[in-house]
Amino acid sequence: MIDMRRIFTHPDYTGTVDEFEKHKLCEVSECNWGLFKKIHKEVANNKCPICETELDTTTQGSSATIDHFRPQAEDMYPYLKCDPKNYILMCNICNERYKKSKFPLVDESQRATTARTVTAISGEQPLLFNPAEENPLDFFELAFRQTKIRGILELKRNRETSKNSYKYKRCEAMIKLFGLGYVHKDIHPDEETKTLRVDILTAHYETFIELAQAINNKDKKSFALILQDENRKEMLEKYGFFQFLLKKQFDVY
Numbered sequence: 251m252i253d254m255r256r257i258f259t260h261p262d263y264t265g266t267v268d269e270f271e272k273h274k275l276c277e278v279s280e281c282n283w284g285l286f287k288k289i290h291k292e293v294a295n296n297k298c299p300i301c302e303t304e305l306d307t308t309t310q311g312s313s314a315t316i317d318h319f320r321p322q323a324e325d326m327y328p329y330l331k332c333d334p335k336n337y338i339l340m341c342n343i344c345n346e347r348y349k350k351s352k353f354p355l356v357d358e359s360q361r362a363t364t365a366r367t368v369t370a371i372s373g374e375q376p377l378l379f380n381p382a383e384e385n386p387l388d389f390f391e392l393a394f395r396q397t398k399i400r401g402i403l404e405l406k407r408n409r410e411t412s413k414n415s416y417k418y419k420r421c422e423a424m425i426k427l428f429g430l431g432y433v434h435k436d437i438h439p440d441e442e443t444k445t446l447r448v449d450i451l452t453a454h455y456e457t458f459i460e461l462a463q464a465i466n467n468k469d470k471k472s473f474a475l476i477l478q479d480e481n482r483k484e485m486l487e488k489y490g491f492f493q494f495l496l497k498k499q500f501d502v503y
Contacts, residue, residue: 251299251300251301251302251381251386251390251405251430251490251491252294252295252297252299252302252381252386252489252490253381253385253386253387253490253493254290254293254294254299254338254339254380254381254382255381255382255383255384255385256293257289257290257293257382258335258382260289260292260293262288262289263289266285266286266288266289266334267334269285270282270283270285270286270334273285274332281331281332283316283318283332283334283337284316286316286334286337287314287316287339290314290316290337290338290339291305291314291339294339295488295489296488297488297489297490298312298314298339298340298341298343298344299338299339299340299381299382299490300340300341300344300381300428300430301341301343301344301428301430301447301450302450302454302489302490302491303341303343303450305341310446311341311342311343311347311446312341312342312343313341313342314339314340314341314342315339315340315341315342315345315346316337316338316339316340317337317338317339317340317344317345317349318330318331318336318337318338319336319337319338319353319378319380320336320353320371320376321351321352321353323351325363326351326353326361326363327353327362327363335382338380338381338382343443343446343447344428347438347440347443348427348428348429348438348443349378349427349428352378352427353376353378354376354377354378354423354427355374355375355376355377356375356376356377356416356419357375360373360374360375361374362374375416376420377419377420377423377424378420378423378424378427379420379424386490387493387494387497387499388408389407389408389411389417389420389421389424390405390406390407390408390421390425390494390499391405391406391407391408391409391494391499391500391501392404392405392406392458392462392491392494392495392499392500392501393405393406393431393500393501393503394455394458394459394462394500394501394502394503395503396503400448400452400455401452401455401456401459402448402451402452402455403451403452403454403455403458403459403491404425404430404431404451405424405425405430405431406421406425406431406501407421407422407425408421408499429443429444429447430451454489454491457486457489458486458489458491458492458495459502460472460476461473461476461486461495462495462500462502463502464476465495465498465500466500466502
């Protein structure tokens, strides 16, 4: 998962917002949120911030989409439809097959569907978080799991997070809603979607397991050799997972 908080300081962000606002004056009924796709992709190194699949490739489900973090549906947050800070980049699997129009809260009675104030929204206690606002490193660790069939890279809650905390509930909600863990369980009712997700998690395992083992075994020589290859180093550094490894927020099972 990728920390996207740099999006608001991107050198082109203000200009994109200005262009977006001009478009709204011309097309009152619609918002051209696609204008933000380019800079979101740049900050994310052309990866989905949620599952880190490479975007806009020939791989099924890799199409880049801009999602409304708080859904724009009439019974949800229609007043945030044209709010740039409500946008989040996702692959179409994360967006259209997993998140859809879901936005769970700790207490559904607190949903600010009509109260159009920052104060009302801030009191909601959402179970999802936007990586453009909060750092995934504060929530998760990586788990390299070897199953009978394949290796899988999963997310798990940070070990310092109390099971009785709001933060714990958010970790669990993100992992379950996006199918980023518990691969031995039903991570999606649709078999095709489940297979696509497991394939992504397997690819991530294969990409990072050698580096994770070198760090875990304190094998400085192997670690140095891996990063000595400039092409490989550049590729690894484009992942948010790389930061988890450097901070030793992972376990190999």
